[in-house]
Amino acid sequence: MTAYDIGIDLGTANVLVYVKGKGIVLDEPSYVARNTKTHEVVAVGEEARIMLGRTPEDIEVIRPLQDGVIADYDTTEFMLRYYIKSILPASMLFRPRIVVCVPSGITPVEKRAVLEAALQAGARKTVLIEEPLAAALGTGLDKAKSQGAMVVDVGGGTTDIAVLCSTGVVLSESLRVGGDLFDAAIVNHLRRRSKLLIGTVTAEELKIQIGTVDRKAQGSETLVRGRDTVTGLPKAVMVTSKDVQRALERPVRKIIEGIKDMLEKTPPELVAEIIDHGIILTGGGAMINGLDRLITRVTGIAAYLVDNPRYSVILGTGRALREMGHLQDTLEELQ
Numbered sequence: 001m002t003a004y005d006i007g008i009d010l011g012t013a014n015v016l017v018y019v020k021g022k023g024i025v026l027d028e029p030s031y032v033a034r035n036t037k038t039h040e041v042v043a044v045g046e047e048a049r050i051m052l053g054r055t056p057e058d059i060e061v062i063r064p065l066q067d068g069v070i071a072d073y074d075t076t077e078f079m080l081r082y083y084i085k086s087i088l089p090a091s092m093l094f095r096p097r098i099v100v101c102v103p104s105g106i107t108p109v110e111k112r113a114v115l116e117a118a119l120q121a122g123a124r125k126t127v128l129i130e131e132p133l134a135a136a137l138g139t140g141l142d143k144a145k146s147q148g149a150m151v152v153d154v155g156g157g158t159t160d161i162a163v164l165c166s167t168g169v170v171l172s173e174s175l176r177v178g179g180d181l182f183d184a185a186i187v188n189h190l191r192r193r194s195k196l197l198i199g200t201v202t203a204e205e206l207k208i209q210i211g212t213v214d215r216k217a218q219g220s221e222t223l224v225r226g227r228d229t230v231t232g233l234p235k236a237v238m239v240t241s242k243d244v245q246r247a248l249e250r251p252v253r254k255i256i257e258g259i260k261d262m263l264e265k266t267p268p269e270l271v272a273e274i275i276d277h278g279i280i281l282t283g284g285g286a287m288i289n290g291l292d293r294l295i296t297r298v299t300g301i302a303a304y305l306v307d308n309p310r311y312s313v314i315l316g317t318g319r320a321l322r323e324m325g326h327l328q329d330t331l332e333e334l335q
């Protein structure tokens with residue numbers, strides 16, 4: 001029997017768990033359903049997500065992390081403990097070491113709460129890693145050898161833009177824009193343009209199926225059902241990729257401006273190396289059609305999407321688990 005070492009990506013949209021020697025063992029959306037009166041949790045993860053918009057009055061479905069911060073402290077702790085317990089074997093000789101990747105916007109008090117929740121769930125030692133570093137490690141960048149690189153991680157709640165070199169993260173910025181804001185922008189656009197009310201789950205499906213941020217992309221269309229905001233009755237509207245592109249213009253502009261600002265702040269030698277390397281795109285939100293082409297066109301630097309962008313952060317967290325010794329100065333720990 002060996003010690004269990006665990007990496008957790010505690011994301012706004014998804015929680016992923018990595019076990020050393022096994023790989024990714026859990027990938028669940030960050031939702032919790034609970035009783036509004038007793039606050040008793042009735043479902044976690046996918047089971048809670050499918051209840052969204054279909055719950056009886058006394059049940060609410062919440063996302064404990066929002067916009068890259070912890071919105072509900074107790075439920076975040078609950079979710080973390082729940083997932084750790086669900087993957088630990090019933091009988092264990094050694095308690096695990098756990099590395100948790102936390103959103104970059106969380107406060108020192110919240111960091112401590114995450115560390116303690118993991119300890120309470122049975123960890124022998126808990127370490128935190130910041131999202132930009134985990135994302136960079138997960139894209140395969142070698143911290144020791146790498147020259148200047150820019151990693152743009154578009155998550156559910158935030159977009160983290162980081163410039164890295166061999167000494168670690170040189171500059172980083174966390175913007176409150178990500179896939180969730182894309183979904184909200186689609187909901188608002190259809191409400192204004194077509195007087196059609198849809199939920200965020202439908203908006204997310206639209207974004208993934210026909211969404212694009214590239215004006216020049218050849219699009220497609222799909223029939224969307226919702227409620228007429230004037231009559232209150234059910235209504236179906238044909239929505240095109242162009243509609244989604246228009247809806248996403250404003251949030252995407254924020255990401256582009258963020259990248260341009262970061263390039264302006266970056267020392268010139270590193271900019272030259274970033275030009276050689278290209279801009280590395282990762283995170284689920286970066287999978288929106290055309291983001292790589294748009295960034296390339298606007299910055300003049302080739303931007304490319306990594307393989308399995310949703311997994312960069314968890315794979316980087318797993319790598320931190322294996323390389324804990326070398327990375328000690330960039331990790332925060334409690335034991």
Ligand SMILES: Nc1ncnc2c1ncn2[C@@H]1O[C@H](COP(=O)(O)OP(=O)(O)OP(=O)(O)O)[C@@H](O)[C@H]1O
Pocket residue numbers: 010011012013014015067068103131154155156157158159178179180204207208283284285286287288289309310313
């Ligand atoms: N094919 C796709 N096209 C566009 N967006 C996608 C696609 N697949 C997933 N997404 C979006 O990716 C987002 C989730 O990304 P990810 O799992 O990297 O977030 P997270 O790590 O939980 O969030 P954060 O980094 O803010 O904590 C969601 O908004 C989801 O809608």
